[in-house]
Structures are given as C-alpha cells and as structure tokens.
Amino acid sequence: MQWYEYFLKRVLLFIPIMWGVSIFVFLIVHLVPGSPAVTMLGAQATPELVEEIERELGLHRPMPVQYVEWLAGVLQGDLGTSYSNRRPVASVLAERFWVSLQLVLMTFPVAFVFAIPLGIAAAMKKHSKVDYASMGIGVIGVSIPTFFSAVLLMTVFAVWLGWLPVSGYVSPREDLLESIRHMILPVTSMALVAIAVMMRMMRSSMLDTVGEEYIRFLKAKGMSRRTIMLGHALKNSFIPVITIMGLQFGYMLSGAVVIEEIFAIPGLGRTILQAVLQRDYPLVQGSVLLIALWFAVVNLVTDLAVAYLDPRIMEGDS
Amino acid sequence: MARLSVTDLSVTYRTGDGDLTAVDRVTFDIQDNEIFGIVGESGCGKSTLGDSFLQLLDENGSISGGSIVYDGMDLAAMTDRELADEVRGNKISMIFQDPNASLDPVYTVGQQLVETITKHLDMNKKAARERAIELLDDVGIPDPEDRIDNYPHSFSGGQLQRIVIAIALSCEPGLLIADEPTTGLDVSIQAQILDLLEELAESHETSIVMITHDLGVVAEICDRVGVMYAGNMVEIAPIQQLFDAPRHPYTQALLDSIPERHGMKEDLTVIPGHPPDLRQPPTGCRYNPRCDQVCGMECETGDVPPTYDVEGTDVMCYLYDEGVNEAYEGPTNIVAEPGGDD
Ligand SMILES: Nc1ncnc2c1ncn2[C@@H]1O[C@H](COP(=O)(O)OP(=O)(O)OP(=O)(O)O)[C@@H](O)[C@H]1O
C-alpha cells in the first residue's frame, strides 16, 4: 500500500467515527433526567415558565428532529447558544480551546525533552544511578496527585518566594512574557505526570527490545553498542511509545480540570466541568464534540507516525 | 591447519543459587575449511560454547578459564570493543535459530547488509550496495535488485535465513558459528539451507561450527563431530568413525536411540535418566549415573575422566584407561560395530 492510500484511508475513517460520536453526544445529553429549563430558571421555576422555556429551546419536539436540526447547525459551525451565558457555544469553545492548547503545547515539549532521554539513559544503564533516579521520578510522578504537586509548587514559588504569579491567565497576544510566567507552574505540575508515564514507557519498551534476537545478531555482526542502541533499539522501542504519547497529548487538552481549577485558567477542562454542573446542554455537547475531534486528529497523527516508522503496519493493512 | 583452537575452555553462569559451569574445560580444534558439528541433548552447553567464542553470552555468563585462539588472537582475553571492531562479523560470524527474529524489522534487508559491509570493509555505501545485491544473489534470493529494498517481514523464514547467511558471510569470515540454523524451519527448507551452507563454506573457504541436536544434520554436512554431555566434550571423531565406531557410552546410547542410524531428520529420543544439575555435577564421570558400562571406582568417585585417543577418536571415558582395562579385564560391552573402524 502506498503512503497516500494509507493516509486517505485513515482520513476517510474520520467520517463514520465523528458521525457515531455526534449521535452519542446528542443522546447522552437528551437522555439524562432533569430539564435544563428547570436549571435555567432555578428557584423561580413554575410549571408554566418551564414549559415556555422548553418550547423556546425546542425541547418539546421529537428527538430525531432535534438531532437533524442540531447536526445541520453543527456542520455549519453553529453549536447553539450556551444556556448559562447566552453566547454562541462556538465562540466560547474557540476561546477556551486556544487557552488549553497553549497549556498542552507548552507542557508536551517539556515532558518529551525530559522523559525520552531519561528513559533511554535508564534503559541503557540498567541498575545505574540514572536508572534509579528515573525510577524515583517515575514513582513520584504517577503517585503524587496533581492537586498536591500543584498546590505545593504554588505555595513555594508563588506564595513564599513570590517569583511567579499565584494564578490566573494572560493571553500571549496581550503580553507574551506575562503569559509564560503564568504558565510555568501549571505546566510544571502537568508535565510531572506526563514525564513519569512517558519515561517509564520508553524505558520498558527499550528493555524489551534489547532482549530481541535481532539485537544479538547485530552484536554478532560487529555493530558497536552505540549503533545497536541508538540506531536500532531506539527506533524499534519508540514505536509503542508514540501511541502512549498520543494518548497523553490527547488527554492533556481536556483532562487538565484540576490544574485549570487550581490556577484559575479558563481552559476547556474547566468549561466542561461548569457546563455539566449547570446542565448547559449546548455547551456540553459542543465541548464533547470538540474533544472527540481532537482525539480523532491526534489519533490520526499518531497512527501515521507509527506507520511511518514501522513498515509492517501499511503492509498488514492492505 | 587449525583455524580455531579451544583449550580448557570453561564458561560459568552466576545464578541465584550458585554458579553453574555450563562448559567445563573443553578442548578441541577446528581445521581449515572444516564443518565441525557439536551435538548433545538440550542443556548440555552447546549454545553456551558457541556464544562464548564471540563473547555473546547472557549478561550473567562469562568465560571462567581457558583460551580460544583464532588467527593468533586469544578471543577469550579480548574486550567487547576489540571483538566488535576486529572479529565479530569480520573474522568470525554467528547465526541463530530463528530467522524470523534475527533481522531488525524496521530496516530493509539491504540496509542491514550494507551496514555490516561498511563497518568491516573499506567500501562506500554504493559499492557496499552492489556487493549486497551480489550476496543476495549468491544465497538464492530471486530478483535481488528489487528485493534488496524490502523489509524482513516480506520474506519467508527460509529466505530470511538465506539473508542472514548472506549478512554473516558478507565480509568473508574464516569461521561461521551456526547455532541450530535449521531448527526453526520447515523440514522441506532445512535441507536447502544445509546445502547452501555447505556450498558457501566451500566457495568462501569458511569453516563452520554447526551446533545441532539433530544427528541427521550432522550426518549430512559435518566432517567431524564433537559430542557434548553436561558441559564436557565427551567424544570427538570424524563423522564416519563416529557413526561406525562410537566410543563413549553416551554417544553409543545417542546413536542407539535413533531407529535408523543414518536416517535423516531423526531427533534424539530420550536416553533413560536425566542430565545432571550443572550446579552440583556428579563426581567422577558426569555420565556415570546414566551409564550402562560403569567400569570401576574412578567412574563414580574420581575426577572427570581425561581424554583418551582411541584410534583417532578423542574420548573422555575410563573404559579406555589402561589401568582400568587391566583391573577389570576390559570394558564389558562395547557396542562398536564389527568392521566399523578402518
Ligand atoms: N543465562 C543463563 N543463566 C543461567 N544458566 C544458564 C543460562 N543460559 C544457559 N544456562 C544453563 O546452561 C546450560 C547450558 O545451556 P545451553 O543453552 O548452552 O544448552 P544447549 O545445549 O544449547 O541446549 P539447547 O539444545 O536446549 O539449545 C543449561 O543447563 C542451561 O540451563
């Protein structure tokens, strides 16, 4: 199979996946008990008022009709209007998405730069100081909850030392330097987990690879240890790590709820949390769709990267 | 002339419960252009012996004594770096049992040939590629110009073993160690690979150490054979002599366990009893607990028997000791076939 064929095939897979997601997203929200009209009205809800609002929102019509209308709107970029602040969902999400994306794009490279070389070094020098240090970081990273490391970092660097702002968000377009200063602590606490996960994966994948028979054959034909480890073992062991990195990358965008809450960052994670609590259906739907799309794109890129490195993938697919 | 001389070689593995000497004071030579077979039951130390030549032993294993002299160099005393630069793949190559796992899946076979050639020979990439195509042709890969850019997964097991052989012989080594090179292959392919090895060994003037538990393989291509038992090389003989007049009781049992002696593709069937635990080998001859010809005290309580030369066969057995023979009026039931040795 040719490279572009594989690419096309993966891209075409997008359509059924996203369609399935749209049905799912539509249904979960509409099958949950509790009318959004009641939520919107709060304490002053009377049956008459509730009915009026429901009529206004179109909630009384049959579900398939609601779905088709909703989907038609979505395809034109109209995700409805947020119940809670009466703004178009699309523009709310666009705003929040860029904030979260900034967080991800700053965290991921930091995590990568630490995790991958450390994982490789640990695998190459098993039972050395580097290996034990990496294991320590790994255990700390995955076992200390994010909220704890976040609060700790905040207390030390923002409250005690006063080097960095305690919380809040500044757009890079407004003030790049301030924006970065505000991001340092959240990025650090988020990167800690990602470093632990990616490094452990890199290390164990590399150790698995080193036990393969072809490594022995490489040695038997006189390849230097450097060539074997960095030329052969690394490329092979990086393939499963890409998948894990993709998951991390996907998860960071929406999964940073705790970080966003603690540091008061108006990102996607926080938006979803608030939308769910307020039964802001259009906002929930829009966010879930956006995140699904994000995961699908990340997944596509991951698969293409794996297929690029591993010649067996495209072959097996044809 | 001897191409490789192994003298008193011992290899020890460190394990959780004590040291294990998997190869114990083994001595033998490999001649120029000779195919030397090493046979024995599973666990007798064949692979350990083969791995020790290029120091490819598992991490917990090391050469604990003796020497391996090739071309005036003692391989046992060389560092990993020296072996990689001067010996492995260049003077001595090694191939393994599973061709499907022997090549890196993410590089083309051409890349894996070229990297070997450019490492050891003074050639640029382009010349190395030309040579790689020739080598693939030599080992019988059809359309080598096209196939050279394919990845390992697109070849069959037999073809992969041919490619592995091409890589191993790419720098004209003087010695090839082949550890069960046909065991992982279809029976129909096995003979082809053996023929190929035999043919290439002759045209490249390469000696081969053929490690196998299959006496059929030995019968087909070996010139001389060493029989191993529990880390000892108990008998070394020219191929015909081994089959016609086996001297060691273990060799005799081994041959008896094959229904048709010269038949092909017969795996060794079981000899009663088990090989000893190499962490605590029996005193005397290591085979004595299973031996049907124990000839005296020495067998059970003495040292490991010395090697006796019996009409051109080197055999480690007290049966052939003058003193024992006198005292016990000779071995009781040597099964050497009449007219076997000439
Ligand atoms: N890494 C190791 N650590 C400890 N013991 C080992 C190790 N490798 C091999 N051994 C032991 O050394 C002995 C010889 O093993 P070896 O693999 O050389 O046997 P073999 O003759 O090649 O057997 P087979 O026919 O099954 O391949 C066995 O008793 C085995 O259990």
Ligand SMILES: [Mg+2]
């Ligand atoms: Mg073996």
